[in-house]
Each structure stands twice: as structure tokens, then as C-alpha cells.
Amino acid sequence: MEEEITEVAEEAVPEKAEAGEEKKVSEGTKVSARPEESQIQDEEIFVLPGDFVGTTEEFAPGPGTYLSSGEIYSTATGKVSVDRKARVVSVVPTTSVPPVIKEGDIVVGAIVNVRESMALVELAAIKGAGEREMQKYGAAAIHVSNVKNAYVKDISREFALFDIVKARVINTQNMRLTTSDDSLGVMKAVCSNCKAVLVKENNNLKCPSCGRKETRKMSSDYGTGIV
Secondary structure (H helix, E strand, O other): OHHHHHHHHHHHOOOOOOOOOOOEOOOOOOOOOOOOHHHHHHOEOEEOOOOEEEEOOOOEEOOOEEEEOOEEEEOOOEEEEEEOOOOEEEEEEOOOOOOOOOOOOEEEEEEEEEOOOEEEEEEEEEOOOOOOOOOOOOEEEEEHHHOOOOOOOOHHHOOOOOOEEEEEEEEOOOOEEEOOOOOOEEEEOEOOOOOOEOEEEOOEEEOOOOOOEEOOOEOOOOOOOOO
């Protein structure tokens, strides 16, 4: 029995690569959730969403990854790619599911934080990608300069918590969005007083429940449900 276990264990260990050869894991083969960092640097590892791909001591997180407690994990199914010069680790998707966000894409998400100079959006969908689950990118930012084609003195008058917004991606490395076009902006908003859905009234929003009036940077199709 011990001999059989030893044989199985030996079969599970990949053979060492000959000098000068690049060692690869065949596509479709899942590797250990925590490969050695030396492996990550020297091999093209196949990973699934949630797999460990490195630490911030060795790399900076690139596209297709996310950071958690100093460790870098994959957000996609694909192969690890290391930029040794820049010390950046990324994951290159090998499947179109989930879809990958590109500059110029129209995305939909919910406002999760409003700061002095920006609003943070938790992305939920990409327009044109159907109902496929998208990669998890964390919160994207709409800077005050990208809210609309006019001066914005107070961003809290343009966005509020739980607003559903439609925006265009202008930078994928820092996940920056813009709502400056007329077709972009808040699609749905709730009253900050009673949480009822606000209805459009001229260029403002009004709560049908308590009568409170609020302002937003609305999309031209606010309240229609059209994404």
C-alpha cells in the first residue's frame, strides 16, 4: 500500500524542466491554490478565480488580479504573466467568460462611497455583455472632473449612496469612469430621507413619498430601466 501511495505522489509531481526550457502547465489543468513564488516567476501558471498568484513583497498587482492582506489573487481563469522589469503580476484570461472591462466600455454599478473629490462605484455589469458574471475589480472611481461638462462644486449633489449609475470606462489601470455624456449618469436613485425611489421632475428629482427634492447628475434615460 505504501508503495502505491508513493507511486501516485510521484506521478502528481511535475518533472523538472531541462535547462533553458520554459516549463508550462497545460491549459485546463488547475494548479495548487498557493504555488511557490519561484514557480510564478519562472512558469506560466494556469489559475482560476481566487487562486493565489503572489505577494506585494514580490510584485505589484496587475490586470486580472486583486489584493487582499498583502497577497495577490486571480480574478479570472487564465495564465499568470509576470513583467519582471516592472515587478507586476497579471492574469491573462483564456476565456471570454467572465468578460474583461476595456477602455470605452459602458458599465453599470452602484455608488458605495462619496468623498470630497470622487464617488466610488461597485461595478456590476458591462453593457453588451449580457448577463455573464464579470471580473471583480473592486470599486471604480468617478473623479469630480469627470462628472459632467460643467464645474462641479459639490459632488454630493451629483451622486449619493445606493444610486445606480451608468458610466464609461476611461482608464482600466486605475479603474476611472466618466459620466460627462448626457446619456451617462444616475439611472435610479432613492430618497436620502425615506429611501423611496425618486422620480424625475423637470431637471430635479422628487420623492413621491415624503416630497423631498434632490439633485443628481442624471442620465438622459433616468427612470426608464434602460441600461
